[in-house]
Amino acid sequence: MNVAGFLVAQSLNALSQAAILFFIACGLTLIFGIMRIINFAHGSLFMLGAYVGYSTVAWTGSFWPSLIIAPLVVGMIGGTFEKLLLARLYARRDSGAYLMVTFGLAIILAETIRLTWGPQPLSIPIPDRLRGIVLISNQPFPIYRLFLIGMGSAAAVLTWQFLERTRAGLLVRAVSQNAEMVHALGTDVNAVRTGVFALGCAMAALGGVLSAPLMTAFLGMGSNVIIDGFVIVIIGGMGSFLGSIIGSVLVGFVQVFGSYYFEDLALAMMYLLMLAILIVRPGGMLGKEE
Amino acid sequence: MHGRIVLAVSAVVMCATAPILPAFTLTLLTEALIFGLFAMSLDLMVGYTRLYSFGHAAAYGLGAYSTALLLIHFGLPLPIGILAGVAVSVVIAVPIAWVCTRSTGVSFAMLTLAFAQLGYAMLYRFKEFTGGSDGIGGIPRPAGPFGLDFFQGKIGYFYVVVFCLTASFFLCTVLITSPFGAVLAGIRENETKMRALGYNTRAYKIAVVVVAYGLGSLAGALYTPFAGFVAPELFFWLVSGRVLIMVVVGGAGTLIGPIIGGVFFVMLEHQLSEVTELWPLVFGAIFIAFVMLAPEGIWGLLTRYVRAMLPAPRGEAGQEASSAAS
Numbered sequence: 001m002n003v004a005g006f007l008v009a010q011s012l013n014a015l016s017q018a019a020i021l022f023f024i025a026c027g028l029t030l031i032f033g034i035m036r037i038i039n040f041a042h043g044s045l046f047m048l049g050a051y052v053g054y055s056t057v058a059w060t061g062s063f064w065p066s067l068i069i070a071p072l073v074v075g076m077i078g079g080t081f082e083k084l085l086l087a088r089l090y091a092r093r094d095s096g097a098y099l100m101v102t103f104g105l106a107i108i109l110a111e112t113i114r115l116t117w118g119p120q121p122l123s124i125p126i127p128d129r130l131r132g133i134v135l136i137s138n139q140p141f142p143i144y145r146l147f148l149i150g151m152g153s154a155a156a157v158l159t160w161q162f163l164e165r166t167r168a169g170l171l172v173r174a175v176s177q178n179a180e181m182v183h184a185l186g187t188d189v190n191a192v193r194t195g196v197f198a199l200g201c202a203m204a205a206l207g208g209v210l211s212a213p214l215m216t217a218f219l220g221m222g223s224n225v226i227i228d229g230f231v232i233v234i235i236g237g238m239g240s241f242l243g244s245i246i247g248s249v250l251v252g253f254v255q256v257f258g259s260y261y262f263e264d265l266a267l268a269m270m271y272l273l274m275l276a277i278l279i280v281r282p283g284g285m286l287g288k289e290e
Numbered sequence: 291m292h293g294r295i296v297l298a299v300s301a302v303v304m305c306a307t308a309p310i311l312p313a314f315t316l317t318l319l320t321e322a323l324i325f326g327l328f329a330m331s332l333d334l335m336v337g338y339t340r341l342y343s344f345g346h347a348a349a350y351g352l353g354a355y356s357t358a359l360l361l362i363h364f365g366l367p368l369p370i371g372i373l374a375g376v377a378v379s380v381v382i383a384v385p386i387a388w389v390c391t392r393s394t395g396v397s398f399a400m401l402t403l404a405f406a407q408l409g410y411a412m413l414y415r416f417k418e419f420t421g422g423s424d425g426i427g428g429i430p431r432p433a434g435p436f437g438l439d440f441f442q443g444k445i446g447y448f449y450v451v452v453f454c455l456t457a458s459f460f461l462c463t464v465l466i467t468s469p470f471g472a473v474l475a476g477i478r479e480n481e482t483k484m485r486a487l488g489y490n491t492r493a494y495k496i497a498v499v500v501v502a503y504g505l506g507s508l509a510g511a512l513y514t515p516f517a518g519f520v521a522p523e524l525f526f527w528l529v530s531g532r533v534l535i536m537v538v539v540g541g542a543g544t545l546i547g548p549i550i551g552g553v554f555f556v557m558l559e560h561q562l563s564e565v566t567e568l569w570p571l572v573f574g575a576i577f578i579a580f581v582m583l584a585p586e587g588i589w590g591l592l593t594r595y596v597r598a599m600l601p602a603p604r605g606e607a608g609q610e611a612s613s614a615a616s
Contacts, residue, residue, distance in 0.1 A: 038396050040531075092585075099399060100538055100581045103531050107574035115568075172556045227407055227527065234400050268410035270405050275389065278401065280391045286577060 003135035010256055012136065018147035018252025019152025023207025024229035025236070025244040027200030032194045033176040037086065040102040042204050043107035044224025049074050049205025050217035051113055054122045062224035063213075070209045073290075078201025081105060082126055082194050106222070121218035124142075124225035148210060155203065156245055163241060172196055176239060200268030231274050237287020245284060265282060293464060293546030293589070301456045308445050318560055319553075320448050324512050326552035329536040330462065331505035331543055336534070337543030338466055338477040339498050344399040344530050345406030346506055348386070351525035352379040352409065353507025357514040358426050359419070367434030369450075372511040379507030387499035391492055394481070403527055410525040412413060425521030429514055455549070458505050462545050465501065474498055474600045485616055516597055535573075539580045541587025547571075550588055 024046055031039050056066035084107075089097050092114045131149050133140040163169040174182045175192050183189045208221075215221065232251050236243025251270055258269035265272075277285060308316060328350055335341040357375030360366055366374060411422045415469050420426065423517035431447070440446035462532040463469055473494050476484040514520055523529070526603055533552075538553020556575075561568045 032396070036396070038400070048457055085578065088582065094335065096538075097585070099344065099396075100534065101341060103535070104574045104578035104581065105341060107570055107577075111568070111571040111574065115571075143544065156400070169579070180340075192490055223528065230400050230403065234397065234404075238396065265304055267414055271408040271411060275408070276405055278392070279395075282397070 001136055005139040007229055008261065009139040010138050012039075012141055012145065013148065013251040014149040014256035015249070016152075017254075017256055018060045018146045018199055018248040019155075020207050021225075021228055021232055021252055022152050022156060022245060023203050023210070024225055025087070025232040025248050026155070026241065027203040028155075028229050028233045029236065029239055029241060029244040030159075030172070030196055031200040031265075032233065032239075034172060034179075035086070035090075035098075036192055038230070038238075039197075039200070040099060040226065041081070041105040041109060042102075042200070043222035043224070044106040044113075045074050045078060045201045045222075046208040046211075046219070047222035048077070048113060048203040049123075049208030050123070050212040051117050051208075051222065052205065053209035053212055054117070054124050054217050057124050059222040061267060063124065066209050067206065068108075071205045073203030074205030075198040079198035082197040086197070087190060106226075109221060110219065117217075117221060121216040122212075123216040123276075124212040125215045134260050144213060151210060152248075155206070158239065159195040159203075161280060168192075168195070180279055190282070233268055234284055236237050237276050237284030240284070240286040243286035282288070292458070293544060297456065297459055297549070298515075301452050305449060308448050312402055313444060316448055317446055317502065318557065320444075320451050321513075322553040322556035323451050323455050323549075324467040324509050324516065325533070325536065325551035325556050327451075327458055327512070328506055328509035329533050329540060329548035329552035330455075331502045331509065332533055332537050333542060333545055334462060334465075334498055334502040334505070336537050337545075337548070338471065338472045338478060339457040339495065341495065341499065342395075342399045342534075343502075344527065344534065345404070346502075346526050346533050347527065347529035348402070348406035348409050349379065349503040349506025350510035350513070351406070351512025351520075351522075352382055352503070352527065352532075353512075353518045354508075354514045354524050355413070355426075356507075357511040358429050358520045361429055361515070362426065365432060368431050368515060369438075371605055372508070372515075374477075375514070376377065376504055377608075378507050379510075380504045383503035383507070384496075384501045387496045387503070387531040391495040391499065400430065403530065406525055406527060406530055410522055413522045413525065420522075422453065423522060425519055427519040429518050429520070432608070447516065451516075454508060454512060458508065459545060459549070460461070460494045462505070466545070470494070470497070512601030535577045538585075539587055540579060541589030544587070544589045546590030547587050554588065592615055 031037055046212060052070040052073050053066035056069045057063055057210075060066075071223030079279060085101055086098065088105060089101065117143055126144050130144045134143050134146070135141070161169075163173060166267060170181065171187060171192050175187075175189055177190050182192075203283050210215075211221075228251060231249035234247075236245070250273065254273055255266070259266035262269060281287075302576045304319070312320070321464050328346075331349065332343060332346045335343050337414075354379040357371055360374050360378070361368070364371075386402075386405050390398055393401055409549070414422050431442050433442060441450045466474065473484065473489055473491075476487075477491050477494060478487070481491050510524065513524075532555075534549035536552075536555050537548040538550065540554065541547025559569065559573070564570060566572075580587060586594075
């Protein structure tokens with residue numbers, strides 16, 4: 001067998017896995033950076049994205065609108081949740097309260113999805129244009145996975161440019177550094193928080209839609225992916241955008257190569273990687289220790 | 291209203307009425323009390339030290355699996371098997387506590403979660419030993435030592451559970467009213483200050499995490515012979531979330547509150563899940579409502595109402611209550 005070709009194909013596989021993970025991790029880390037909240041509902045929002053995507057595809061008959069509608073719907077739900085519940089907890093300064101409220105939301109969302117769409121997995125077909133395979137160093141590789149890598153990279157670059165180049169991005173970075181000061185300078189910090197929360201939820205939903213053609217929309221997808229997301233965010237450093245990219249790629253590679261070379265340890269590899277990193281750097285690779 | 295009086299009285303009442311309760315109620319109550327013990331163990335971390343653990347399922351699963359393996363492979367008598375299972379879990383908990391307490395706040399929560407998930411993954415890794423996704427079934431309740439066998443029956447086992455719960459409760463009460471408990475409260479309120487006062491707060495945190503894991507594993511160990519089987523789901527993060535919910539809804543930082551929370555939820559879950567399939571939805575909503583509106587939990591609400599209804603006794607507590615009621 002062509003070893004180099006095999007390695008290339010597996011690496012591309014890992015990168016496409018990383019792309020999906022990035023959609024979860026990026027939202028988690030942005031939300032954490034600005035509000036010090038670990039959003040437990042993120043996995044359920046990812047799942048909701050996949051289901052809304054399914055309905056959109058069923059309704060319009062095309063894959064592409066779901067890439068816009070699912071993030072919009074889920075982003076609005078996330079923003080409403082933040083305004084109605086989380087915003088009331090900021091004064092309490094108790095990180096546990098957020099963990100628990102978002103955990104409650106995760107349960108409610110998962111149940112609502114089960115009641116609305118039913119328990120059976122729903123599949124979204126891969127759109128015609130992205131079906132099929134290409135040969136990469138003589139190894140067949142699905143086009144859809146290349147598309148995922150493209151989408152993930154585009155999202156990373158866009159988010160990075162948004163944070164670095166736009167005024168809104170500047171505010172986001174400022175609030176994550178010193179919210180009180182930004183507030184004192186006359187910015188509506190609460191609006192920034194709602195916006196970032198909604199944006200994070202929308203990204204998770206986009207990840208959900210994109211992953212659905214590969215693994216169908218099913219009820220456990222949220223609770224699987226949220227743990228991966230946490231691991232990435234902790235590895236990269238909580239609140240660090242660059243850390244979420246590095247973490248996604250690392251975890252993507254560990255998952256794909258781990259399940260090939262160390263089949264027995266595949267599930268444990270990710271946690272072992274995380275523990276190793278945390279023992280060396282308790283705050284994660286690019287994070288500050290709190 | 292004192293938690294220990296409530297617990298002592300209910301323990302006596304439960305033991306006295308156990309022989310006349312219907313078998314089904316007794317089984318449900320046994321499970322509820324095991325969960326109450328599990329929730330109480332987490333309260334040491336959450337309520338008294340403000341260490342939010344999102345991986346307390348690890349304690350439960352460790353206790354359950356080590357007891358299961360000990361009972362099956364070594365044929366130990368039941369009480370020895372349970373105690374040995376707890377001992378094994380405590381030994382494993384020490385390095386876990388050492389690593390987790392390197393971080394604080396949310397990172398701490400995530401680290402505890404990682405260990406629980408690691409345990410979950412390990413069950414699949416060592417399939418031949420743990421049964422993988424099938425778990426381990428057919429766990430016996432061996433008699434002995436000294437020919438003791440009363441716990442092989444339903445009522446006898448119920449007494450064992452009530453005894454373990456009561457003993458653990460009083461152990462925790464002693465712990466938190468001791469100077470050790472005072473340091474924990476200091477860490478909860480202001481850890482930096484405690485360090486400045488010369489306390490090695492990390493050592494105290496490791497100690498409380500180990501104790502909490504020990505008692506949590508006792509709950510798991512009691513579950514094993516009760517259910518007769520163990521499954522990897524015991525380690526899953528949803529279990530950790532559920533028990534955290536029980537602590538908060540019951541009333542964190544009161545010991546008795548989480549016990550009530552655990553019992554309340556197991557009973558309610560059973561009743562509601564027969565009536566409606568919307569149960570998890572209700573569960574989530576109740577939980578959010580408690581965090582938002584009544585952070586003091588069921589026990590906090592109860593004490594407030596009882597105080598408001600009683601004629602104001604002399605002393606500070608009475609004045610507080612009457613001003614709260616007016």
